[in-house]
Amino acid sequence: MTFLVIGAGPSGLAAVKAFRQSGLPVEAVDRQPDIGGQWLYGGEASAVYASTHLISSKGPTAYEDFPMPAAWPAYPHHAQALQYLRDYAAHFDLLPAIRCGLGVRLMTRAAPGWRAEFDDGTARDYRGVVIANGHLTEPAMPAIPGRFDGQVMHAKAYRTPDLFAGKRVLVVGMGNTGCDIVVDAVHHARSVLWSVRGGNHFVPKFLAGRPADEGGRRGLASRLPRRWRGRIHGAVLGFVVGRPEQFGLPRPAHGLYDRTPIVNSLVLQHLGQGDVAVRVPIREFDGAEVVFADGRRDAVDLVLFATGYRATFPFVAPGPLNEVDGVPHLHLNIFPPEDNGLYVAGLIEGAGIGWGGRALQAELIAAYLKASPAAVARFRRAVAETCGRPRAAERGESGFFVDYAAYRRDLVAAMADLR
Numbered sequence: 001m002t003f004l005v006i007g008a009g010p011s012g013l014a015a016v017k018a019f020r021q022s023g024l025p026v027e028a029v030d031r032q033p034d035i036g037g038q039w040l041y042g043g044e045a046s047a048v049y050a051s052t053h054l055i056s057s058k059g060p061t062a063y064e065d066f067p068m069p070a071a072w073p074a075y076p077h078h079a080q081a082l083q084y085l086r087d088y089a090a091h092f093d094l095l096p097a098i099r100c101g102l103g104v105r106l107m108t109r110a111a112p113g114w115r116a117e118f119d120d121g122t123a124r125d126y127r128g129v130v131i132a133n134g135h136l137t138e139p140a141m142p143a144i145p146g147r148f149d150g151q152v153m154h155a156k157a158y159r160t161p162d163l164f165a166g167k168r169v170l171v172v173g174m175g176n177t178g179c180d181i182v183v184d185a186v187h188h189a190r191s192v193l194w195s196v197r198g199g200n201h202f203v204p205k206f207l208a209g210r211p212a213d214e215g216g217r218r219g220l221a222s223r224l225p226r227r228w229r230g231r232i233h234g235a236v237l238g239f240v241v242g243r244p245e246q247f248g249l250p251r252p253a254h255g256l257y258d259r260t261p262i263v264n265s266l267v268l269q270h271l272g273q274g275d276v277a278v279r280v281p282i283r284e285f286d287g288a289e290v291v292f293a294d295g296r297r298d299a300v301d302l303v304l305f306a307t308g309y310r311a312t313f314p315f316v317a318p319g320p321l322n323e324v325d326g327v328p329h330l331h332l333n334i335f336p337p338e339d340n341g342l343y344v345a346g347l348i349e350g351a352g353i354g355w356g357g358r359a360l361q362a363e364l365i366a367a368y369l370k371a372s373p374a375a376v377a378r379f380r381r382a383v384a385e386t387c388g389r390p391r392a393a394e395r396g397e398s399g400f401f402v403d404y405a406a407y408r409r410d411l412v413a414a415m416a417d418l419r
């Protein structure tokens, strides 16, 4: 019986490749009209805006067996990212196994696996399903009391900065999206305010002329405990970049490698130039004005919420993915406690993962499906142990943050044990 992969973004493509290379029959579907996931600019699943360049450099981002062209810049544009994924799919002959323009609307159990019902009303039974549906599709929008007379939008709908022309803009949220959009807005808006809540660490794109994330994933530094790595690299950043508080931003309450940092060399410069004014979180809307938690008020034309995304699995009823507070609690972010033929790919957040990290997940799923009964039994004990424990606080608020150096080691060790 065939396996189904839901999604043909970087994780789904890697899953199709890993299954085919392991001799496991597989087909994939994607609701968008083409492969590429997030990187299909303008697609319904994509939150990529026109100015998006990778924040991870091309070496750490690329699949390990398919480097990006040497002539490309260190941080490629989103159009190059899509081209790269298309080249990857063509190189490994993945396209015949993928059907685009077709979504899975419902999955139900059909022994020994799952029945997938598609958007076009057809259905098919599968031995197992790799869920690679991405987790940056469903906007997380805070509920703000009051009425606002201006325009409100989420970053998911943001594409080009002409939208800001002549407007008093308030960007809410200090993730990588918020930072990129603040920089876009500075060049077009009449004025830019930035409402921030928790603090974060800022990493420049380049250090000593090299991409800042090169070399950090392997070598000696990657073998140090996370806290020590964070302290050493944090001290370097403090010297090169300075502290966020020096730019009027909140002091981060977490260590450098406890959350995905901000990778942006421009936004601090704009703060320092006075192009952007920082505000605390919004308390309420009041007609043409926004009222902040400290009582300050500003008249604003456009509020853009760059407040992140929620992971959702609308095609599976709750239960089989072992949701805790709405987020699957899985072994290695992949395997649910019940051996039910569902495997989640790409549900990871953290610096350094790239598409190579997503490919390692796919290879582990394939290795599991090919493993001997004794190796599977050992693996199931590890799954039961992880999922029997409460989710660790170090998984972050998203519930799926990983420290990639340690996570990669765990994936490689699990694979070695299965083979």
Ligand SMILES: Cc1cc2nc3c(=O)[nH]c(=O)nc-3n(C[C@H](O)[C@H](O)[C@H](O)COP(=O)(O)OP(=O)(O)OC[C@H]3O[C@@H](n4cnc5c(N)ncnc54)[C@H](O)[C@@H]3O)c2cc1C
Pocket (backbone or CB within 6 Å): 006, 007, 008, 009, 010, 011, 012, 013, 029, 030, 031, 032, 036, 037, 038, 039, 045, 047, 048, 049, 052, 053, 054, 055, 056, 061, 102, 103, 104, 105, 132, 133, 134, 135, 136, 177, 315, 345, 346, 347, 353, 354, 355, 358
């Ligand atoms: C602006 C922006 C910049 C980013 N920059 C980086 C970066 O520099 N480096 C990095 O590593 N990551 C970056 N990311 C994260 C990005 O999500 C990953 O690079 C990568 O796209 C994740 O791959 P994925 O396949 O898991 O999910 P996605 O790329 O989101 O693909 C999921 C696919 O599943 C499909 N799908 C969903 N539900 C269904 C369904 N029911 N039926 C059929 N198909 C379905 C969707 O249509 C989509 O094509 C960025 C994200 C954004 C938004």
Ligand SMILES: NC(=O)c1ccc[n+]([C@@H]2O[C@H](COP(=O)([O-])OP(=O)(O)OC[C@H]3O[C@@H](n4cnc5c(N)ncnc54)[C@H](OP(=O)(O)O)[C@@H]3O)[C@@H](O)[C@H]2O)c1
Pocket (backbone or CB within 6 Å): 052, 053, 054, 055, 056, 136, 142, 155, 172, 173, 174, 175, 176, 177, 178, 180, 195, 196, 197, 198, 199, 260, 281, 282, 306, 307, 308, 309, 349, 350
């Ligand atoms: N150029 C790139 O390559 C690029 C660009 C964008 C995004 N990405 C990636 O895409 C993923 C999603 O990033 P994201 O920035 O969209 O989401 P995110 O990382 O979840 O960040 C959301 C931000 O919104 C803040 N926030 C939430 N509610 C708020 C409120 N009511 N008031 C003020 N702030 C609020 C959060 O603050 P708290 O910290 O307090 O919760 C956080 O700073 C990440 O992996 C990111 O690295 C990459």
